[in-house]
Amino acid sequence: MSWSPRAVSSPLALAALVAANVVPLVGVVWFDWSLKALLVAYWLESGVVGLLNVPKILAASGSGEGGSSITATINGRQVDLSPPENPRDELHFYVSNAPIAGFFAMHYGVFWVVHGVFVWTFDAFAVGDVGGVPLVPVGIAAGATLLSHGGSFVVNFVGHEEYRTISPGAQMSEPYRRVIVLHLTIILGAFLVAASGAPAAALVVMVVVKTALDVGAHLREHARANKRAEKRERGGTPTDRDARDASA
Template sequence: MSINNQPQRNLFSDPSLWLLLFSNIITIFFATKEGWNLSTIMWIYWFQNITIGLFNFIRILQLKEFSTKGFKINGQPAQPTQGTKKFTAFFFLFHYGFFHFVYFIFLLTGTFTKSYGQSLNSIEFKYIFITALIFFINHLFSYFYNRPRDTKKQNIGSLMFYPYARIIPMHLTIILGSFFISALPFFLVLKTFSDAVMHIIEHKVLRKGEE
């Protein structure tokens, strides 16, 4: 049966959710086993953010049916046209990209972690690459698995702002964890929970609201 004909799938039968949980569990395992510092963890989640933004940009461009309810451009109600879709996609790409460029500079200069005496030399680049790749594969699978439903019945405004709503609780959790380094694994578990909840909201709640 086509995926398109299964709009009411059981939540726990969603392999993209389980793969997301697995990706986070792998990160927690390595972080605990190898005693990662905060810099390494923040770099990993920076790469995850970039991956989330990339696929969200593609999702906006590939929308076939979408709503513009409550969405305005230059103070005017937006119309559900191809022009609106392209403008929204590239505006998101610029804004989200600039936000993460600034974030990148902070990470590169150690602004977030200098109080812990951490530097680029203390970062586990090998593990950053491995876990970033795992998260990329996770979001790539999620994109293709959910694409038949994600290309229709979406509110383009909600879709554009969703990545920000997803990464804010993720990083608040990590930053709070930085004040309790010994309890960082616990905060990584909370981050995993936040990640899963926002994934469900993205692919279940927001879509349901447009049906």
């Protein structure tokens, strides 16, 4: 079977990601968003990323690098990261992946709540209007993020069949690759903005840097998916159908 290279990510999904990142920029430039409002918008974004990762874990059916049986000790708990024994060709949510999805929801949920406490309680981050968070515009920004990441889920994960090449354990780690580095950068930027004598300009720079990091993380995530697909199609890892045929 020949393999034809495809774009790392759908141009539509990439455009939607950039558009979602433009919403906070508009808020900063034209509607005087405070730093705290920006941090709340990014906190909600990290929640969207984690929420959408749950169905991704449930649908992941690739074998990964560890073969058919994979376990790991995470925070003192033994977690079975093995892929489904009989994966289907089409998208399917596997009951066997539910413990991995549940563990991720708990672990990532704690991370998200702690991040939220940090964002909501540090009023020193507010620039101009202390504690002022315009809930409707920030909600619109969160909605744009949901559309962006939801669209990427439909186009890339489902449409490009990324679920067939990634294991549930590997999918569990994907948001951490993207969110932790991104939001540590945002927090560092928040301290720099709070200490800046030109907060509006500094906020614009912060949004632009965050957008560039987000786009880079998006492209790397789907580049990894492309490499897995290439390896699978070229015989580095047998396809699920080939494996079934060989055992018949």
